Amino acid sequence: MEALAALADPTRRQIVALLAAGEQGAGELAGQFPVSRPAISRHLRVLREAGLVQVRAEGQRRVYALDPRPLSELDAWLAPYRRLWAQRLDALDTEIARGRRARTQEDGR
Amino acid sequence: MEALAALADPTRRQIVALLAAGEQGAGELAGQFPVSRPAISRHLRVLREAGLVQVRAEGQRRVYALDPRPLSELDAWLAPYRRLWAQRLDALDTEIARGRRARTQEDGR
């Protein structure tokens, strides 16, 4: 779940979204953000360390590609909670207000 | 997507997991962690501000309950990426190595 920390930053989420549309070079990516290139470089490093991104050297370019596996982990983490909103979405408020117990679910930390 | 930042902390994820099994008082929660009660109080505040948790005063107790809506938002954010790992999970490495384009997806930031 290290991916969660990586995805907590909006810039990094945007990078992920961009890379979902296809791989890109580092400078190419940096050009689409209002921050400096080193800043993007560091973001890419965080994403890399979280396993969300893979680099490939192509000449002097560094081409970044999305690796969806941590996202799938996140999906798996989220899965057990899914039943909580799957049904009766609009009945939630009243249910919470009434304080009914759910009695399910364990960690997954 | 403010929930992502809230869930980036392991302690808070654990609190969420505990509350998924049923609501609990603040002190009750704090007792299950190695940190001080004020620390948990602050975590609960972050979760509250992220909408992940609801409080209800019951006498002098503060009973916390999970609100799954931000989790469902997170699920929705994750949804467009799902097709990336849905099929050919083992073919991913080679696909990334080959550098094939995906050509889909926008932000969601």
Add this chain to the structure above:
DNA sequence: GGCTTACTTAACTGTCCAGTTACGCACGTT
């Protein structure tokens, strides 16, 4: 070899955040 291009790393700064102890407040009990 010497220069440009494409990125990363280093060093520094400001801000945010989790943890602590000390204090404050409201409810309940006697």
Add this chain to the structure above:
DNA sequence: AACGTGCGTAACTGGACAGTTAAGTAAGCC
């Protein structure tokens, strides 16, 4: 009214982190 209990908030500290500019490394070109 006085006191204990259950929490929250305040004030402070240490560490992590995003941003900057400046320096370093590696590939391509002349």
